[in-house]
Amino acid sequence: MKVFKLGGSIVLALCMSGLAYAHHSAAGIDQTKTVTAEGIVKTFKWANPHSWLEIEVQNSKGESEIWNLEMNPPAYLVRAGWKSSTVKPGDKIKFSARPFKNGDPGGLFVSVTLSDGRTLGQNAPRGTAPPYSPAAAPPSAEQK
Numbered sequence: 250m251k252v253f254k255l256g257g258s259i260v261l262a263l264c265m266s267g268l269a270y271a272h273h274s275a276a277g278i279d280q281t282k283t284v285t286a287e288g289i290v291k292t293f294k295w296a297n298p299h300s301w302l303e304i305e306v307q308n309s310k311g312e313s314e315i316w317n318l319e320m321n322p323p324a325y326l327v328r329a330g331w332k333s334s335t336v337k338p339g340d341k342i343k344f345s346a347r348p349f350k351n352g353d354p355g356g357l358f359v360s361v362t363l364s365d366g367r368t369l370g371q372n373a374p375r376g377t378a379p380p381y382s383p384a385a386a387p388p389s390a391e392q393k
Contacts, residue, residue, distance in 0.1 A: 278357045279350045290340040291315060295333040297322045302336065302358060304344060317355035318346050321371040328373035340364060 288306035300320040308314050320326065323333070336342060345359040360370045 275357065277350055278347050280347055282348055283345050283359055284348050284356070285343065285345045286316070287341065287343045288316065290336045290338055290342060292338060293333075293336045295323050295326075300326060302344070302361075304342065306354065308354075314354045316344075316346070318344065318358040319356070320358040325373075326371055329371055330367075330369050330373075331371075335369065336361070336363070 286304075286306050288304040290302065291305050292301070292303040294301040294303075299322060302318040302320060304316045304318065305313055306316050321329075323331075341364055343362040345361075346355070347357040347359060349356050358371055360368055362368045
Protein backbone atom coordinates (compact mmCIF):
# COMPACT_ATOMS: atom_id res chain seq x y z
CA MET A 250 0.00 0.00 0.00
CA LYS A 251 2.89 2.39 0.79
CA VAL A 252 4.42 1.66 -2.61
CA PHE A 253 1.08 2.47 -4.28
CA LYS A 254 0.80 5.80 -2.42
CA LEU A 255 4.40 6.68 -3.21
CA GLY A 256 3.90 5.85 -6.88
CA GLY A 257 0.70 7.90 -7.01
CA SER A 258 2.46 10.84 -5.37
CA ILE A 259 5.28 10.70 -7.90
CA VAL A 260 2.85 10.60 -10.83
CA LEU A 261 0.90 13.54 -9.38
CA ALA A 262 4.10 15.55 -8.87
CA LEU A 263 5.20 14.91 -12.44
CA CYS A 264 1.81 15.97 -13.80
CA MET A 265 1.83 19.16 -11.76
CA SER A 266 5.36 20.07 -12.85
CA GLY A 267 4.26 19.69 -16.48
CA LEU A 268 1.38 22.11 -15.90
CA ALA A 269 3.64 24.62 -14.20
CA TYR A 270 6.14 24.41 -17.07
CA ALA A 271 3.43 24.75 -19.72
CA HIS A 272 2.45 28.23 -18.58
CA HIS A 273 5.14 30.84 -19.06
CA SER A 274 5.85 34.07 -17.26
CA ALA A 275 5.96 37.60 -18.61
CA ALA A 276 9.59 38.01 -17.55
CA GLY A 277 10.61 38.78 -21.15
CA ILE A 278 8.12 41.67 -21.45
CA ASP A 279 9.03 45.24 -20.53
CA GLN A 280 5.98 46.18 -18.45
CA THR A 281 7.28 49.76 -18.04
CA LYS A 282 7.01 50.66 -21.73
CA THR A 283 4.22 50.85 -24.28
CA VAL A 284 5.02 51.11 -27.98
CA THR A 285 2.58 52.17 -30.68
CA ALA A 286 2.91 51.36 -34.37
CA GLU A 287 0.88 50.90 -37.55
CA GLY A 288 0.90 47.94 -39.84
CA ILE A 289 -0.96 45.38 -41.89
CA VAL A 290 -2.48 42.30 -40.23
CA LYS A 291 -0.71 39.21 -41.49
CA THR A 292 -2.43 36.63 -39.24
CA PHE A 293 -4.93 36.63 -36.38
CA LYS A 294 -4.98 33.38 -34.42
CA TRP A 295 -8.15 33.04 -32.32
CA ALA A 296 -7.04 30.24 -30.01
CA ASN A 297 -6.50 28.99 -26.47
CA PRO A 298 -4.52 29.40 -24.32
CA HIS A 299 -3.56 32.68 -26.06
CA SER A 300 -4.68 34.42 -29.21
CA TRP A 301 -1.93 35.90 -31.40
CA LEU A 302 -1.75 38.83 -33.75
CA GLU A 303 0.97 38.99 -36.41
CA ILE A 304 1.42 42.40 -37.99
CA GLU A 305 3.74 43.51 -40.79
CA VAL A 306 5.30 46.82 -39.73
CA GLN A 307 7.77 49.12 -41.47
CA ASN A 308 10.64 49.75 -39.03
CA SER A 309 12.65 52.99 -38.72
CA LYS A 310 14.96 51.81 -41.54
CA GLY A 311 11.98 51.33 -43.88
CA GLU A 312 12.34 47.55 -43.71
CA SER A 313 9.41 45.23 -43.21
CA GLU A 314 9.33 43.21 -39.99
CA ILE A 315 6.72 40.95 -38.42
CA TRP A 316 5.50 41.82 -34.94
CA ASN A 317 4.07 38.90 -32.93
CA LEU A 318 1.71 40.04 -30.20
CA GLU A 319 0.44 37.68 -27.53
CA MET A 320 -3.17 38.28 -26.51
CA ASN A 321 -5.67 36.94 -23.99
CA PRO A 322 -7.72 33.85 -24.85
CA PRO A 323 -10.97 34.24 -26.84
CA ALA A 324 -13.17 34.14 -23.71
CA TYR A 325 -11.58 37.40 -22.49
CA LEU A 326 -11.51 38.97 -25.94
CA VAL A 327 -15.25 38.36 -26.46
CA ARG A 328 -16.00 40.27 -23.25
CA ALA A 329 -13.90 43.15 -24.62
CA GLY A 330 -15.96 43.29 -27.82
CA TRP A 331 -13.90 41.05 -30.11
CA LYS A 332 -15.07 38.42 -32.58
CA SER A 333 -12.92 35.91 -34.41
CA SER A 334 -13.46 38.10 -37.49
CA THR A 335 -12.63 41.48 -35.89
CA VAL A 336 -9.31 41.66 -37.75
CA LYS A 337 -8.44 39.89 -40.97
CA PRO A 338 -5.27 39.53 -43.02
CA GLY A 339 -4.77 42.72 -45.02
CA ASP A 340 -6.46 45.04 -42.50
CA LYS A 341 -4.48 48.21 -41.71
CA ILE A 342 -4.38 48.82 -37.96
CA LYS A 343 -2.67 50.90 -35.30
CA PHE A 344 -1.65 48.96 -32.18
CA SER A 345 -0.11 49.38 -28.76
CA ALA A 346 1.96 46.71 -27.02
CA ARG A 347 4.33 46.09 -24.15
CA PRO A 348 7.56 45.25 -26.01
CA PHE A 349 9.95 42.34 -25.56
CA LYS A 350 12.93 43.27 -23.36
CA ASN A 351 15.39 41.79 -25.86
CA GLY A 352 14.29 44.19 -28.62
CA ASP A 353 12.69 41.58 -30.89
CA PRO A 354 9.63 42.91 -32.75
CA GLY A 355 6.57 41.99 -30.73
CA GLY A 356 5.39 41.69 -27.18
CA LEU A 357 2.22 41.69 -25.15
CA PHE A 358 -0.84 43.19 -26.87
CA VAL A 359 -2.47 46.23 -25.20
CA SER A 360 -4.93 47.68 -27.74
CA VAL A 361 -5.75 48.12 -31.41
CA THR A 362 -7.39 50.92 -33.37
CA LEU A 363 -9.27 49.55 -36.36
CA SER A 364 -9.74 51.28 -39.71
CA ASP A 365 -13.29 52.30 -38.67
CA GLY A 366 -11.85 54.17 -35.67
CA ARG A 367 -12.92 51.69 -32.97
CA THR A 368 -10.33 50.93 -30.30
CA LEU A 369 -10.37 47.54 -28.61
CA GLY A 370 -8.29 46.22 -25.76
CA GLN A 371 -8.13 42.68 -24.48
CA ASN A 372 -10.19 43.03 -21.31
CA ALA A 373 -13.75 44.20 -20.75
CA PRO A 374 -13.93 47.83 -19.64
CA ARG A 375 -14.18 48.27 -15.88
CA GLY A 376 -17.72 48.40 -14.56
CA THR A 377 -19.22 46.45 -17.43
CA ALA A 378 -20.99 43.18 -16.94
CA PRO A 379 -19.64 40.11 -18.69
CA PRO A 380 -21.88 38.50 -21.31
CA TYR A 381 -24.54 36.01 -20.20
CA SER A 382 -22.95 32.84 -18.91
CA PRO A 383 -24.81 29.53 -19.25
CA ALA A 384 -23.56 28.70 -15.77
CA ALA A 385 -25.44 31.67 -14.36
CA ALA A 386 -28.95 31.14 -13.13
CA PRO A 387 -31.66 32.30 -15.54
CA PRO A 388 -33.75 35.28 -14.41
CA SER A 389 -36.64 34.40 -12.17
CA ALA A 390 -40.25 34.91 -13.31
CA GLU A 391 -40.39 38.08 -11.16
CA GLN A 392 -37.39 39.56 -13.00
CA LYS A 393 -38.85 38.92 -16.48
